[in-house]
Amino acid sequence: MAERLLGLAARGRVFGLVALISVCSFWRRPILLTAILSVLSCVVLLGRRNRQDSKIFLTCGVLGAIAEVFVVAFGAWSYSAPQVLGIPYWLPLIWGLSALFIRNLEQRLAAKPDSSLSVVG
Numbered sequence: 001m002a003e004r005l006l007g008l009a010a011r012g013r014v015f016g017l018v019a020l021i022s023v024c025s026f027w028r029r030p031i032l033l034t035a036i037l038s039v040l041s042c043v044v045l046l047g048r049r050n051r052q053d054s055k056i057f058l059t060c061g062v063l064g065a066i067a068e069v070f071v072v073a074f075g076a077w078s079y080s081a082p083q084v085l086g087i088p089y090w091l092p093l094i095w096g097l098s099a100l101f102i103r104n105l106e107q108r109l110a111a112k113p114d115s116s117l118s119v120v121g
Contacts, residue, residue, distance in 0.1 A: 015044050016101045023094065028081060030089050037093035044100060056103060057096035064095025 018040055026033040045054055065087060072078055072086035083089045 015040055015097060019094065019097050023090070027088070030081060030083055033088075034090040034093065037090050037097070041093055041097060044097065048100070053100055053103065056099050060099030061092035061096030064099075065092040068095075 019037065022033060022036045022040070026036065041057065045057060068087045068091055069085045072082070078086065079088055081088060
C-alpha cells in the first residue's frame with residue numbers, strides 16, 4: 001500500500017492537489033504548513049527515486065526563494081504573513097514541488113503523440 005502511494009505521488013496525480021489544498025488551508029499556520037510540505041516533498045522524492053529530480057527540487061526551491069526575496073525587497077509584491085526576508089518559510093518547498101510538477105507534466109506530454117493531446121475528441 002505504501003509503495004502504491006509513493007508511486008501515485010511520484011507521478012503527480014496526488015502531490016500537486018495536496019500541496020495546493022495545504023497552502024490554501026494552512027498559510028496562516030506557517031510551521032504546520034512547512035511540516036506538511038516537508039513530508040509531502042520527502043514522499044515525492046522517495047517515490048521518484050531519481051537523483052536528477054532531487055537536484056531540480058533543491059535548485060528550483062533555492063533559486064525560486066531567492067528570486068522571491070528580491071522581488072519582495074524591491075516592492076513588486078508582498079506576503080501577508082512573511083517569516084524570513086519577506087517570504088514564508090514554506091515557499092522554497094512550493095517552488096521545488098512546482099518544478100517537479102512541471103517536469104512530470106513535460107515528461108507526460110513528450111511521451112504522448114500529438115494527436116492524443118487534442119482537446120476535442
